[in-house]
């Protein structure tokens with residue numbers, strides 16, 4: 551039986567979301583969204599139908615679309631992703647937006663991204679602030695390979711991607727801005743057994759101490775690595791705004807704030823290094 555693009559999509563919609571079906575068919579046919587729309591009456595061959603059906607079957611079994619097609623759009627760029635890295639999320643664009651609002655367009659500025667994963671945050675900042683020198687750190691060798699591949703594919707050269715455990719091996723008083731989307735989900739959180747999270751690397755998602763271990767480590771150490779007046783911006787869980795602000799205060803940060811994402815959830819908190827406190831300590 552001969553099936554067209556339109557019929558194939560209609561059939562897939564009985565099992566999966568329309569947008570997801572389109573992304574999977576684009577990938578199976580190696581075409582873009584416009585091609586699907588313009589050629590909706592084109593007939594697919596057996597191989598194409600089989601390739602698409604296999605993707606739909608895997609999607610029905612729960613595999614994230616981003617891993618099936620190997621990429622995800624974030625901000626205004628497309629990042630290669632594999633199961634070695636977290637899938638970039640729309641709410642993390644808030645962290646990027648806040649970071650960009652603090653980095654001058656026409657001045658050099660040293661930025662550090664801790665736990666870079668695919669490099670989505672570091673590379674988006676670097677692309678939009680060509681004069682910024684961005685350092686992106688991750689512990690996972692597989693994540694570092696993906697981040698390096700993304701830097702190369704996107705032609706972004708003002709990012710240094712390096713292996714490291716948070717601040718280990720970095721020079722002190724070096725950075726005007728530190729950003730991070732660290733693992734912040736509590737171990738045993740029921741969300742870990744739902745949706746895309748089931749397939750994402752646990753090391754990028756969870757932290758001990760109710761999900762706060764990495765956040766705590768970053769907040770405690772960041773003042774030593776920030777320049778005078780430098781700022782720290784952290785993404786965190788929906789219920790971690792209060793504790794993050796408290797931890798920032800305990801580490802002598804000033805101008806502490808939390809900012810809601812588009813869903814109205816406090817998603818990023820931050821503050822500025824307090825130089826008066828450091829000068830007298």
Ligand code: GLN
Nearest residue numbers: 731732733734735754755
């Ligand atoms: N925002 C992700 C989620 O809860 C978690 C990302 C992270 O731990 N940094 O789905």
